[in-house]
Amino acid sequence: MPTKIEKDSVTGRETTGHEWDGLRELNTPLPKWWLYTLYASIVFAIVYSVLYPSVPGITGYFHGVLGYSTRTQVAADVRAMAAQRGVSMDKIKDMPIEQVRENPQLLAVALTAGRITFAENCQACHGAGGEGRPAYPVLADDVWLWGGKLADIQQTITYGIRSGHPDARVSQMPRFGADAILQxxxxxxxxxxxxxxxxxxxxxxxxxxxxxxxxxxxxxxxxxxxxxxxxxxxxxxxxxxxxxxxxxxxxxxxxxNPRQGVMPNWNVRLDPATIKSVALYVHSLGGGE
Ligand code: HEC
Ligand code: HEC
CATH class of the missing domain: 1.10.760.10 (Cytochrome c-like domain)
Structure with a gap:
């Protein structure tokens, strides 16, 4: 039953005016630090939900006045990376292949591009690690049919071997039996x-x-x-x-009856920077000269 508000003689605090069987309730205020933290959190929550995506709706959600979204953020990052890679590939295109090899930053871009290109275009014939198989030469060793210098490899890949391209590497082992050249x-x-x-x-x-x-x-x-x-x-x-x-x-x-192995000319499928990249990759497999 409410009684009148008075001061408690022990703590010096006011009572709430409630009393049960002689026990009176003290009116102890919330600590100031707690209260201000609460107010600050409320203000922060309001500001945050205005600036950033927050309230869900039926067909969408409130996007926030900053227009931030993790999806656009990722898309922007991907664009930035592609642009960065494009810049590097442009430099590789205009640079002699030996100079690309001397440039650690461009070489890293080229080897990554080369590895992907190799997996997509060369692996079917030459094996995943360039280990070769019958009729398809090993590219990871130091035995070369046509040459293991960067420029040699670049030329082989660009124009191919017996590919029909006018600049292709060609040679024909005679058909000693089929053409009765030998008994x-x-x-x-x-x-x-x-x-x-x-x-x-x-x-x-x-x-x-x-x-x-x-x-x-x-x-x-x-x-x-x-x-x-x-x-x-x-x-x-x-x-x-x-x-x-x-x-x-x-x-x-x-x-x-010689097999006359054919290697396609890649200049019709791959641009010059990509060919340089895959040539650098092949050269790096272990047998490059
Ligand atoms: C359709 C099968 C095929 C594909 C695909 C292929 N190659 Fe070849 N490649 C060959 C054959 C066959 C030879 C050997 C030809 C010969 O001289 O008898 C060869 C030879 C080579 C050589 C010369 C090796 C040497 O010892 O001089 C290089 C370098 C090479 N290929 C790189 C590549 C790269 C890089 C790719 C992918 C962009 C590729 N090849 C895709 C079949 C293929
Ligand atoms: C005009 C040059 C030429 C002449 C001449 C020639 N070869 Fe070849 N030979 C080649 C080439 C190029 C290849 C590999 C390309 C292919 O046929 O696919 C080859 C491949 C071979 C191979 C396969 C090698 C391997 O690594 O598997 C053998 C074996 C071979 N020749 C033996 C002979 C013999 C024996 C003669 C003489 C009777 C001969 N060649 C004459 C150019 C020649």
């Missing part, structure tokens, strides 16, 4: 000789006869010791790395 017996002899060069000599083979056939018909392209010749893209035969495999049957087939 069947000579093909067997020179195949034995090639197997010896491969380091897999055939027991009882007459390599002297094969050596003669080789010197007269093959050395012009493959080198007198079978060391290969990049001018013709003629693989080294005195080697453990082979384009088509190392069985005698494969060798006989190649001499009889």
């Amino acid at each position: 069947p017996a000579q093909i067997q002899q020179v195949a034995d000789y090639v197997m010896a060069l491969y380091g897999k000599p055939v027991a009882g083979a007459d390599t002297a006869a094969g050596a003669t056939v080789f010197a007269e018909n093959c050395a012009a392209c493959h080198g007198d010791k079978g060391q290969g010749n990049r001018e013709f893209g003629a693989p080294a035969l005195a080697s453990q790395v082979h384009l088509y495999g190392d069985t005698r049957a494969v060798v006989v087939a190649q001499i009889t």
